[in-house]
Every structure is written in C-alpha cells, then in structure tokens.
Amino acid sequence: NAGVTQTPKFRVLKTGQSMTLLCAQDMNHEYMYWYRQDPGMGLRLIHYSVGEGTTAKGEVPDGYNVSRLKKQNFLLGLESAAPSQTSVYFCASSYGPDDPYLDEQYFGPGTRLTVT
C-alpha cells in the first residue's frame, strides 16, 4: 500500500495563478483532510470530507476550494494564489465511519508551495 500520496511535492506560483493539489489514498478511508502548516502555527485544518461527494469547511477555508469526486481522491484548489498562501500543505485520511474523528489520521508527505 502506498498510503497517502500528494502531488506535487514542490511548487512555485506567481500571485494570481491557480493550481490544484492532488491527494490520493489507497486505504479505503472515508474521511480526508487538508491542512496547512506555517512556522509557529502548527497544523490548521482548511477543508475536510466525510465521504465521496461531500466537503466541509475547516478553520482556515478562505481562498481554497476542494472536491471529492472519488472516494480515494481529495483535491485542493487555489483559484488566485496569494503570498499569504505560501505554506506546507498536508493531506490526511482516517477510516471512519463510526467515530471518524477518534481514529488515527494518516498523513501524506506534504507539498511545499511558494507564492511570489
């Protein structure tokens, strides 16, 4: 099993450009999450999904959109990148479905995004 994978690993964008980060998991997990990690801030939840076709806002959703068209994939989109979105982005998944937030989360390796 590959676990949780993220594409790309690194990306540099200019202000105003758009991009999509792809997260894939092969563990048949119901729940998937996108976090951002900034120095001194820990991990903050951007959006999450409780199953195929569902999405929900986390703590810092502004400027991002997500889609979960397939159970194994969770996409994070930046429509018009801003320097404030320079960060390391982590995807995670957990099994669910009975006590979804009580399950261990499995993390991808992260994507380092720089917006100039």
Add this chain to the structure above:
Amino acid sequence: AQTVTQSQPEMSVQEAETVTLSCTYDTSESNYYLFWYKQPPSRQMILVIRQEAYKQQNATENRFSVNFQKAAKSFSLKISDSQLGDTAMYFCACSSGNTPLVFGKGTRLSVIA
C-alpha cells in the same frame, strides 16, 4: 471549540535521558481522544501515541508514555532513554466525536549526543 496549548516552543535533552513535553487542552465534549504526533526533519507526520479520554490508564508505547490528568486537562508526553532519532517537532492534538483534530503549535525537541 477545542483548543490545544503547548507552552514549550523548544526543548533539548541529552541522549539516554528522559524528557517530558507539556500539553493542555480544552474541550466541552465528554468523549474525545488525545494524540501526540511526531514530525522529524523529513516532514512526515507520524502518530506517537493516543489516549482515549474515558480510559483512566495512561497509554504507553515502548519508550513513550503519557501522563493524562483529565481534571486538569493536561496530557504530557514522556520520552525515556532519548535517542538521536527522537529529534523532531512534537504536536499534541485533540479530537472529539463532532470535531476533527485540533493541533497545538508544537514543541521542537533536540536530542543532544
């Protein structure tokens, strides 16, 4: 809303010694889990240990153990016989039946040879 506070931004410990990382949390839920995640320089997030709030017995995983004080809302991590490979950022986190994981800001631990 849940909050998690780690009051020690950085700590260091000599190899083979014991170190304790502090974490306090706040939640209004009666059923919740507490976690410690490790992030080494490779950036990969790794689960170290997990505690179920309704269990009074402190969780242990080899050299890692927790001191869970429910009334004080405290959840500290003790690392015994520290090894160079324990050098990492350590994040305390809390989740409940209705709320996804909330992370603290982390403690950077350096193990010194």
